[in-house]
Amino acid sequence: MSETAKLTYGGAINAALARSLDQMPETLLFGEDVALPGGVFGVTRGLRKAYGERVFDTPISETAMLGAAVGAAIMGRRPIVEIMWADFMLVAFDQIVNQAANVRYVSEGRLSAPMTIRTQQGNAPGACAQHSQNLEALLLHVPGIRVAMPVQAQDAYDLTLSAVACDDPVVVIENRTLYAGAKAEVQIGGQIAPIGGHRLRRAGDDITVVTWGAITSSVEAAVDATGVSADVIEAVWLNPFDTEAVLASVRRTGRLLVVHEANLTGGFGAEVVARVTESGVPLKTPPKRVGAKDSRIPAAVQLAREVLPQTDEIAAALKAMTR
Amino acid sequence: MSQELADLHAMWRIRVLEETILRLRLDGDVVGSVHLENGQEAIAVGACRRLRKQDAVFSTYRGHGWALARGVPPEKILAELLYRRTGVNGGRGGSAHFSAPEYGFYGENSIVGAGAPIAVGAALAAKFDGSGRVALTVFGDGAMNQGGVTEAMNLAAAMDLPVVFVCENNKYSELTPINDMVRNPDLSARAHALGIPAVRIDGNDPAEVAAAVGLAVTTAEHGRGPTFIEAATRRITGHYIGDAQTYRPAGELEADEKNEPLVRLGQKLGEAQAQKAEQRARDEIAAATERALAAPLTDPSTAREHLYV
Numbered sequence A: 001m002s003e004t005a006k007l008t009y010g011g012a013i014n015a016a017l018a019r020s021l022d023q024m025p026e027t028l029l030f031g032e033d034v035a036l037p038g039g040v041f042g043v044t045r046g047l048r049k050a051y052g053e054r055v056f057d058t059p060i061s062e063t064a065m066l067g068a069a070v071g072a073a074i075m076g077r078r079p080i081v082e083i084m085w086a087d088f089m090l091v092a093f094d095q096i097v098n099q100a101a102n103v104r105y106v107s108e109g110r111l112s113a114p115m116t117i118r119t120q121q122g123n124a125p126g127a128c129a130q131h132s133q134n135l136e137a138l139l140l141h142v143p144g145i146r147v148a149m150p151v152q153a154q155d156a157y158d159l160t161l162s163a164v165a166c167d168d169p170v171v172v173i174e175n176r177t178l179y180a181g182a183k184a185e186v187q188i189g190g191q192i193a194p195i196g197g198h199r200l201r202r203a204g205d206d207i208t209v210v211t212w213g214a215i216t217s218s219v220e221a222a223v224d225a226t227g228v229s230a231d232v233i234e235a236v237w238l239n240p241f242d243t244e245a246v247l248a249s250v251r252r253t254g255r256l257l258v259v260h261e262a263n264l265t266g267g268f269g270a271e272v273v274a275r276v277t278e279s280g281v282p283l284k285t286p287p288k289r290v291g292a293k294d295s296r297i298p299a300a301v302q303l304a305r306e307v308l309p310q311t312d313e314i315a316a317a318l319k320a321m322t323r
Numbered sequence B: 001m002s003q004e005l006a007d008l009h010a011m012w013r014i015r016v017l018e019e020t021i022l023r024l025r026l027d028g029d030v031v032g033s034v035h036l037e038n039g040q041e042a043i044a045v046g047a048c049r050r051l052r053k054q055d056a057v058f059s060t061y062r063g064h065g066w067a068l069a070r071g072v073p074p075e076k077i078l079a080e081l082l083y084r085r086t087g088v089n090g091g092r093g094g095s096a097h098f099s100a101p102e103y104g105f106y107g108e109n110s111i112v113g114a115g116a117p118i119a120v121g122a123a124l125a126a127k128f129d130g131s132g133r134v135a136l137t138v139f140g141d142g143a144m145n146q147g148g149v150t151e152a153m154n155l156a157a158a159m160d161l162p163v164v165f166v167c168e169n170n171k172y173s174e175l176t177p178i179n180d181m182v183r184n185p186d187l188s189a190r191a192h193a194l195g196i197p198a199v200r201i202d203g204n205d206p207a208e209v210a211a212a213v214g215l216a217v218t219t220a221e222h223g224r225g226p227t228f229i230e231a232a233t234r235r236i237t238g239h240y241i242g243d244a245q246t247y248r249p250a251g252e253l254e255a256d257e258k259n260e261p262l263v264r265l266g267q268k269l270g271e272a273q274a275q276k277a278e279q280r281a282r283d284e285i286a287a288a289t290e291r292a293l294a295a296p297l298t299d300p301s302t303a304r305e306h307l308y309v
Helices: A009-023 A047-054 A062-074 A086-106 A136-140 A153-165 A216-226 A243-253 A268-279 A301-307 A311-322 B003-027 B041-048 B064-070 B074-081 B115-129 B141-145 B147-158 B188-193 B206-221 B252-258 B261-269 B271-294
Strands: A003-007 A027-031 A055-057 A078-083 A116-120 A146-148 A170-174 A184-188 A199-202 A207-211 A230-234 A237-239 A256-263 A288-292 B056-058 B135-140 B163-169 B198-202 B227-232
Touching: A003 A009, A009 A027, A009 A047, A009 A078, A009 A153, A009 A184, A027 A047, A027 A062, A047 A055, A047 B115, A062 A078, A062 A086, A062 B115, A062 B147, A078 A086, A086 A116, A086 A170, A086 B115, A086 B147, A116 A153, A136 A146, A136 A237, A136 A256, A136 A268, A146 A153, A153 A170, A153 A184, A199 A216, A207 A216, A207 A243, A207 A311, A216 A230, A216 A311, A230 A243, A243 A256, A243 A268, A256 A268, A256 A311, A268 A288, A288 A311, B003 B041, B003 B064, B003 B074, B003 B206, B003 B261, B003 B271, B041 B064, B041 B135, B041 B163, B041 B206, B041 B261, B056 B115, B064 B074, B074 B271, B115 B135, B115 B147, B115 B163, B135 B141, B141 B163, B147 B163, B147 B188, B163 B206, B188 B198, B188 B227, B198 B206, B206 B227, B261 B271
Parallel strands: A027 A055, A027 A078, A078 A116, A116 A170, A146 A170, A207 A230, A207 A256, A256 A288, B056 B135, B135 B163, B163 B227, B198 B227
Antiparallel strands: A003 A184, A146 A237, A199 A230
16 A cells, blocks of 8 residues: 655665565565664664564675675575675675676576665765765676666665565665755555666756766756756666667657766766667767766865766756757 | 495496596587586585485586586586587586576586675575575685685674585695695685684595585584585596696696595495496486487577576
8 A cells, every 4th residue: 555755765765675574575684784783874774673683784795795695596585785885896796797697597597586786876075986986887787687776765765676576686776965865755655666667857858868876966957057958867777778768758859968977988878879879860969978087086075076077067068969 | 225336326427427528528519618527526426415405505617516416417417518408507507607406406606616605695595494405515725715705604604504615625726736825725724713613524535525514414404504624635637628737746646546536435345346336327328418419409599588587
């Protein structure tokens, strides 16, 4: 039964995890500091108390955590693992890319790994180079791994549930700058949607902007400030990516701008541009990407601002492309 | 049949399977990287006879014999290596990465040491699913220098999970002597350091392996957590087919061949019994090979199936 609650982004994830643990007895929730401390960002607070041993703390051993998730999932559990920062998943990438992603395919469907990896990424003031990276493209290069990136509280709730219910490995990439933001009305308790789809954040006729992650709010601000008539498509699911929705929009607007916080080179924006241009949809102006300027991320706020995409840069691109 | 004769026969099945795979590889029927376990058969045989149906084995790419000892029919293993539709994974796994969960064989792994954390996960599941499962993960001495193995051992120890860690110490981590890669050649000391009961055994004696694994399984199923078994053995073949083995000192292979498990147990049981065990294995594997070769190749149009649910 569906009802409404006022929840922060972090609270919405907590509610989705609680519902998963409540309704899917095969779920397990574990990671560094997630149980008794309730998570370094407080997202899993109260879950250990409510669900007991199925929620537990692990050593600081990402390889063991993710490998244990693969093994438990193969055996029919539905593990939900928190990787505290996306940067940390790199120390255990083998268990994601070589192991989890291969389970179903290599076994010819005899085995599966229904596991959810929750992590969070992106820059925030003062975060160092190893706590700032936007790494979704690394995962999107790997068939076998689904990837979701919620920004709004409702999506945080819905996508988390869809990820847990999915019978394949899913990485849900959250953003820590959003956890403790303003509360929003969140529909809870409704039917769990299958994975996939997009959100249309602004509707317009002159340009299609495809974006994902926390920078979506900068895109919205830039569109509002410039008054450009833009379709803003937030790709809350990056795998599967809703290519058809993007093509349908570009077919109408004739212009494509892709905005992401990740580095430009090898970023998923390049893939979006390639899919649109390869489709043969006529474009009135060359497509453009706005992203991080292929750089390491400095700790200093004034330096980070130089390399990460800002609202005024997005606004300038919108104006230049629709002039 | 006595237990010793059963062990000898089981070891001959693996040896003949591996010899057959070698021949298929040299003839070009099997292609690519293939790792044989000649000389190490006693570990798979001794261990698997103490495992129950609900137990789960996670091996390395040197895993054909472990699959066979777990009960996977040789025809299905050979068909897998020959990329036939009748292979355990229709050829998607191949020599180094196949699995057959219906036989409690949860797969080889081509990343050194990567199976250990996954086995810990299978044991973690057992804590909640009432299966009584014990997870056994086998890896080589070289894998002891992979961080993930230590992480896995520590997690299993911290949570008292039902895992049996079996280290097949064949003296070489791929092509390099393990003793040049460690300061303390007693690999079991690492398990001790993590609070895990550990034993060093003769891995060329299936009875000794069975005794150690049996005790480990009992320990695990009674909630007393993991055990580490370092089984000393010798690989009497290359790390992979084609390995020139220039790293071996002169005379080593000849000495190892005198002490390998089939020779040892064969001498103990006598020539007549040994020959009978060998012949039975040869007949079985020859028939399986014929059937595997006759099976159709997996249809190329299925190549992108099973990427997602």
